[in-house]
Amino acid sequence: MNVYLRLVYRNLRANLDKISLFFELIFPLFFVFVQGYALNGIVPPFELGNGVVISYSLFLAAGAVTLTVINAGTNAGTQLWYDRKNGMFEQILMGPFTRAQYILSIIIATLVIGIGGSLLVFLLAFPVLGASISPTIQGAALFVLALILGTMFFGAFAIALSVGLKSSETFQIVSTFAFFVFLFTSTVFFPATKAPPAIETVSLLNPLTYVTDIFRAGLFNAATPLVSLELGVLVVEAAVMFVIAVLAFRRIRV
Amino acid sequence: MTTSEYVIDVKDLTKRFGEKMAVENVTFNTKRSEVFGFLGPNGAGKTTTIKMLTTLLPPTSGTASVLGFDLKTQGRKIRERIGVVQQQDSFDQGLNVETSMEVYGLIWDVPKKLRRDRIDELIERFGMHDFRKLATLDLSAGQRRRLQVAREFIHDMDLLFLDEPTVGLDPIVRRNVLDYIKDKVKDGLTIFFTTHILEEAEYLCDRIAVINQGRIIQIDTPGNLKRRFGSAKAVEFNLQEESPPGFVENISSQESISSLTYDKSTKTYRTTTSRPELVIPEIYRIADRFRLTISSIFIAQATLEDAFINMVTEDDKETKGRETG
Incomplete structure (x- = not known):
């Protein structure tokens, strides 16, 4: 069996807490069905781009799908923390694996969780909301790419954070704080253009903004020329964060 | 391979x-x-x-x-x-x-x-x-x-x-x-x-x-190490009385003694040394100074542990000697 398949299988079996995964899934659905329904009556439908008009609950549901990307990313840091805490990090590196294979296996496991979780939230939320969605092949490629790049960014971010922090407790607290910063300065809950200028500026730096915007554009066939630019920014952000994570990872002392 | x-x-x-x-x-x-x-x-x-x-x-x-x-x-x-x-x-x-x-x-x-x-x-x-x-x-x-x-x-x-x-x-x-x-x-x-x-x-x-x-x-x-560094280099002794404060420290401070351990269950003191012929009279002299009676004393068969302690302690002493010039 391929070395990556073996390591990814191990990461998914050994380091994933099923209860945490369940709640990570519940969390976005909570936004979709509670906040989405609650605000749908007071927020009028608005144009997404390309002449596409959608309700607030659909707007939020798409945002909630991309939320799983952050959750999956946090998992990458947790996997590394567990391995370091339990001595499996050294054990694996003394086996027939390279550091690159190990870190990539965490990223791939994170992608599996991210894409799988997104798909599950999507399948649970959209039929209930009664949405009829028929994305084009180009649109589908866009939203899949957004999810992959987003998971890569947040996975790499969590790995870098996990290397830099001295205890798993600190990692949990800091990653939760970072989670909320990313969440509330992104376009998951509201369009950035309708936010105060300061928040709008911050949201332009936030990769979750681009993940969410590209995902919505792909899903609702609302892609404008701006989406290409957003995709470019997201690729750069994901690549830079990946390099930072690899550099941080190489600094881990054994 | x-x-x-x-x-x-x-x-x-x-x-x-x-x-x-x-x-x-x-x-x-x-x-x-x-x-x-x-x-x-x-x-x-x-x-x-x-x-x-x-x-x-x-x-x-x-x-x-x-x-x-x-x-x-x-x-x-x-x-x-x-x-x-x-x-x-x-x-x-x-x-x-x-x-x-x-x-x-x-x-x-x-x-x-x-x-x-x-x-x-x-x-x-x-x-x-x-x-x-x-x-x-x-x-x-x-x-x-x-x-x-x-x-x-x-x-x-x-x-x-x-x-x-x-x-x-x-x-x-x-x-x-x-x-x-x-x-x-x-x-x-x-x-x-x-x-x-x-x-x-x-x-x-x-x-x-x-x-x-x-x-x-x-x-x-292991056999050679014991022979070279542990053979006949463990001295064990028992006292009739409980040892007063300062006795153990006095024994341990002797230059020819590498270490001193005490086994509570058998009330036996055990020293490791490369010079048992010097250590035994020293033990008698110090016991006498503390008005203690030695009930038994003998050169015990060395274990690998004795050999190990001897080697490490002697190496530590040599290193310290080199450092202090």
Whole structure:
């Protein structure tokens, strides 16, 4: 069996807490069905781009799908923390694996969780909301790419954070704080253009903004020329964060 | 494995962490099917040496080949053919004993049928039947250690590094583990073994290197080490009375005494020394000064532990002497 398949299988079996995964899934659905329904009556439908008009609950549901990307990313840091805490990090590196294979296996496991979780939230939320969605092949490629790049960014971010922090407790607290910063300065809950200028500026730096915007554009066939630019920014952000994570990872002392 | 006379061949291997010299110009070799012991006090450089030989840490200088492969350039090839039981715990926390062995075998790419057979055999040999379905997080330290050692035998290897593998094991399990290791050595496995339990080293090792402050101070067979550094160099004595304050300190401060221990159960004092002929009159003199009566005194048969203490203490004294000029 391929070395990556073996390591990814191990990461998914050994380091994933099923209860945490369940709640990570519940969390976005909570936004979709509670906040989405609650605000749908007071927020009028608005144009997404390309002449596409959608309700607030659909707007939020798409945002909630991309939320799983952050959750999956946090998992990458947790996997590394567990391995370091339990001595499996050294054990694996003394086996027939390279550091690159190990870190990539965490990223791939994170992608599996991210894409799988997104798909599950999507399948649970959209039929209930009664949405009829028929994305084009180009649109589908866009939203899949957004999810992959987003998971890569947040996975790499969590790995870098996990290397830099001295205890798993600190990692949990800091990653939760970072989670909320990313969440509330992104376009998951509201369009950035309708936010105060300061928040709008911050949201332009936030990769979750681009993940969410590209995902919505792909899903609702609302892609404008701006989406290409957003995709470019997201690729750069994901690549830079990946390099930072690899550099941080190489600094881990054994 | 390439054709090389030695399984491990190390020349002047050195590891420095900033200003601190962890391992200094270490040179040794091990042959196929040999159990090579690495003994030393805490912080002597045993684990650092293992980390270098398993390619986890790059050496600062020196050369080494493991299984005929160069340590610096062929790390991957080395790691494919070695097993390592680390000093620290290592376990997958989300799995039970059996599943964790299964997953460990899988990442080593052991075929499924062989994996199953070996897991069953190891669970039997290491007495893990009662807790095979228990989560690794719920195991006692000794059970977890047993799992860690057993797990390493799931995959094939030519060389196994065991870094204090029996810590936390009860005597019966410990003997069981050592006997299993001996069986594997008969099948051709080479073992690099560190321990603090010197009886273990004596029981298992063909040769022993004693390392102190990062330097190897002796390499020989356990028997020869005992003869050279421990033979007739342990003096045991008993007092009729309880010893008053200052007595032990007075005995210990004698230059010719390497160490002094007291066994409460037998009320026996034991000194290790290279000069028993000087130590015995000194003990009488000091006892007399404290108005104590020595009820028995004799030169005891030295153990490997005596030899070890002598070697390390004498090396420490020499180092201190060199440093103070």
